[in-house]
Amino acid sequence: MEKGGYSNMEGAGGDVPADSVQYFTASLGMSQALGILSVILTIVWTCYYRGGFAWHDDVSREFNYHPLFMILGLVFFYAEAILVYRVFRNVTKLYVKILHASLHFLAIIFVIVALKAVFDSHNLAKPNPQPNLYSLHSWMGLCVVLLFGLQYVSGFVSYLFPKINVTLRQWYMPIHIFFGLTIFVGAVATALMGLTEKLLFLRASPNFLEAEGTFINILGLLLVVFAVLVVYLVTNPKYKRQPLPEEEMIQLSQE
Numbered sequence: 001m002e003k004g005g006y007s008n009m010e011g012a013g014g015d016v017p018a019d020s021v022q023y024f025t026a027s028l029g030m031s032q033a034l035g036i037l038s039v040i041l042t043i044v045w046t047c048y049y050r051g052g053f054a055w056h057d058d059v060s061r062e063f064n065y066h067p068l069f070m071i072l073g074l075v076f077f078y079a080e081a082i083l084v085y086r087v088f089r090n091v092t093k094l095y096v097k098i099l100h101a102s103l104h105f106l107a108i109i110f111v112i113v114a115l116k117a118v119f120d121s122h123n124l125a126k127p128n129p130q131p132n133l134y135s136l137h138s139w140m141g142l143c144v145v146l147l148f149g150l151q152y153v154s155g156f157v158s159y160l161f162p163k164i165n166v167t168l169r170q171w172y173m174p175i176h177i178f179f180g181l182t183i184f185v186g187a188v189a190t191a192l193m194g195l196t197e198k199l200l201f202l203r204a205s206p207n208f209l210e211a212e213g214t215f216i217n218i219l220g221l222l223l224v225v226f227a228v229l230v231v232y233l234v235t236n237p238k239y240k241r242q243p244l245p246e247e248e249m250i251q252l253s254q255e
Helices: 009-013 018-049 065-087 093-123 136-159 166-203 210-235 245-254
Strands: none
Touching: 018 065, 018 210, 065 093, 065 136, 065 166, 065 210, 093 136, 136 166, 166 210
16 A cells, blocks of 8 residues: 555645554554454454354254444444444545445444344244343444435435535535544444443353453443553544545545
8 A cells, every 4th residue: 555545645635744644554454363263253243153154944043144244334344334444545536435435345244144134033933922122232233224325325326426516515524524434433333332231141041151241341441442542543644535636636626
C-alpha cells in the first residue's frame, strides 16, 4: 500500500506528523490481528467445544453458524467496511465506495445465514420447539440488523446509485457516519450479550467445562479491544481521508 494505501498519509491528508502515521499503522495492525484472532477463536469454540456444524439434521450444531457468522458479518467485515476510508487514502473515492458497499453486502449475507440458523435451532428443536426473540440479546440483535439494513439502503441510494444531490449528501453524511458507528458498537454489545447468555445456559449443563467458560470470556475481551481500536481509528480526525485533488475539482463543478 505504499502508493495507494494509508502509508502515504501526508500526500493525501496534508501535513500529518510521522508519529501519527506510526500510531495509525500500529493501531490498524493490532485491530486486524485482533479481528482475525476473534474469528479464529470463534471457529475453535464452535468446532472444538460445540461439536462443529450441521444443518437441519442436527439443529443444535446448526446453531453454531449463528455466533460465527454474526461475528464474521456484523463485527469483522462491518469493521473492515468502515475502515476502508482510512486505509485506502489515495485510491479514487468511487472505488473505495464500491469496496465499502461490497464488504457490507458480504456482511449482510453472513447475517442472513446466521439468522436462519438461530431460528431453525429454535423452531426445529425436538421434542418441542423453543420460543424466539425472548431475550434482550435477541431484541438488541433484531434492532441492529434492521438498522443495518436501513443504513445500507440509504447509503447506497445516497452515495452510489442513483445518488442524491450534493447538498443533501453533505447534510446526510454526518448522520450516516453516526449511525454506522452506532450499529457497529451495537453489534459488538449484542455479541457480548449473546456470549454471556450462551455461557449461562452452558453452566446449567452437567457436562460444562470451565475451560470453555474461560475461552468464551477471552473471546469477549478480544471483541471489546477490537471495537475500541476500530472506533479510535474511525473517529480520530488526524486519520480522516482527505479528498484527492481531482475529487475536489469534481465537487466544485457540481456545486
